[in-house]
Amino acid sequence: METFKIEVQEVLSRIVEVEAKSVEDAVDQVYEQYKKAEIVLDYTDLVAMDVFSQDSKEEKNNLIKEIVDYLFEEERKHFEEFDVKPDTHIFLKLKRLKELVD
16 A cells, blocks of 8 residues: 545635724734734635645646746746836746746
């Protein structure tokens, strides 16, 4: 018989309303409340659950990275062709996504 590593993953989520001067301040307030255990998520906050092998998770992450790297390079070339860089070009989103997956 073989041994396999199987991951059970749960995602907990809750919307918290706070009054603040800016969205950044609101995020900071909620983060501090969470760190101080003033906000504690529990089973009622469950929004997703998945069970998968570690091999499939690694394969998925590798494929995502390959695709993002390819698209990043292709869109970078296109983006650099513009004299005035458009704020809405997909390259800017790919650049941020690449930072997250690297």
